[in-house]
Amino acid sequence: MSTDIKKEEGFDGQKAIVLPRPILIKNCVPNPLLSGIYITDIGFYPKAKFHYRERDHGIDQYILIYCTDGKGEVKIEGLSYTLNSGNFIVIPAEKSHSYASDRNNPWTIYWAHFKGHLVKSLIGLLVKRQKGYKGSVQFNESRIKLFDDIYLNLESGYSRDNLYYVNMSFSHFLSSFIFDEKFNYSSKKSSVNPIDISIEFMQKNLHTTFTLNAIAKSANLSPSHFSALFKEQTGFAPIKYFNHIKIQKACQYLQFTELRIKEIAATLGIDDQYYFSRMFSKIMGVSPQDYKLRRETLRENKSL
Known part of the structure; x- marks a missing residue:
């Protein structure tokens, strides 16, 4: 059996970029800002009927497959994973694998190959949070726009600035799968995560002192x-x-204000300014007075 079996008959609307290896070797591998994580291949396959790939010995890149429609199957070292709309999977480097689109309901996928010395740790975090290589995310138009932005910039060439931008953006793209609940957070009108609800409750009540019971009650737990x-x-x-x-x-x-230490403590629901100062010093490593002085000195130096 071949170690790299492929069947792609061509899919209407498909697009893919394979970055020239000499470009990667010259510009990404030795560059400390790019060597941590960089794209080697990237693409989009809509309704990819007959899409199939098998690699008996794996490859030296990690692969992300994100399914937004249809269905497909991925095998990693003999274990099978079914991908439906909203599912994604990361295939680790150097592991035997295969993947195939469902013939009756072919998948639509966004995909990328990537590598770098930070990738193993990053994917380890993803696997820990998802409890495996496969995960699910809510569809988010911002994620697709981010992918398109990366792709379009790569289409325009492989200048150093382009490589910086697309690979830094790709790290953000990957983080949207690891932290789906955080991605595009500002546009989410409400949260169903009880911890997020409790943190929002805290932020709205910084002027108050709460017990654990009161905060837990805000999350109905x-x-x-x-x-x-x-x-x-x-x-x-x-x-x-x-x-x-x-x-x-x-x-x-x-x-940003001229409030005195005592006034700030009171505004935050702390009656004892000395207790506030001790808490501030423990968390920030400096006293409130020193913090204010340092910030004032910094502003004065910047104005020179």
Whole structure:
């Protein structure tokens, strides 16, 4: 059996770019800003009937396949994964694999091959969050526009600036699969994630001091379940996280207002300014007074 069996009869509207390997070797591999993650091939196959590829020994690139319509099957080292609309999969480098579009309901896919010294860690994060190579994302027009932007810029050539832009953008594109709930966050009118709801509740009530029970109630969860879930998703206990965003707001007050330390503490629901100063110093590594002084000095130096 061949190690690289391919059948592509051509699909109406298909597009693909294979970056010249000498371009990658010269401009990406030795460049510290590009060598972490860079595209080697990229394309879009609509209604790709008879699309099939088999590689017994894998390749030295990772492959992302994102299905937006139809159906297909991917096999990685003998394990089968069915991809429907909204599913994506990452095929690791150097692993035997095959993939095929369903003949009765052929898939429409966006795909890319990529490599770099940061890719293994990045995909490890994706696999950890998705609990496997396959995942699902909500359809988001911004994700498609980002892909098209990458593709169109590559079509215009392989200048150094183009390679910088498309590969930095591609990192963002990949992150949209790892953090689907965060991608294009500003356009999402509401969130069904209880942790996001609780954080929004905190942000709207920075002037208040809450107990764990009160914050958990905002997410309609028991305190114990909420606390465990919150720490799993953010890495912090809820109250500690609440204090962090209070201090984040305090930094803004120190930088952009003439409020005194005592006034800032009161605005954030903290009656004891000395307790506030200790909390600020622990989180920021400097006292509020020193933070304000440093920011003022920085602004003065920039104006010179």
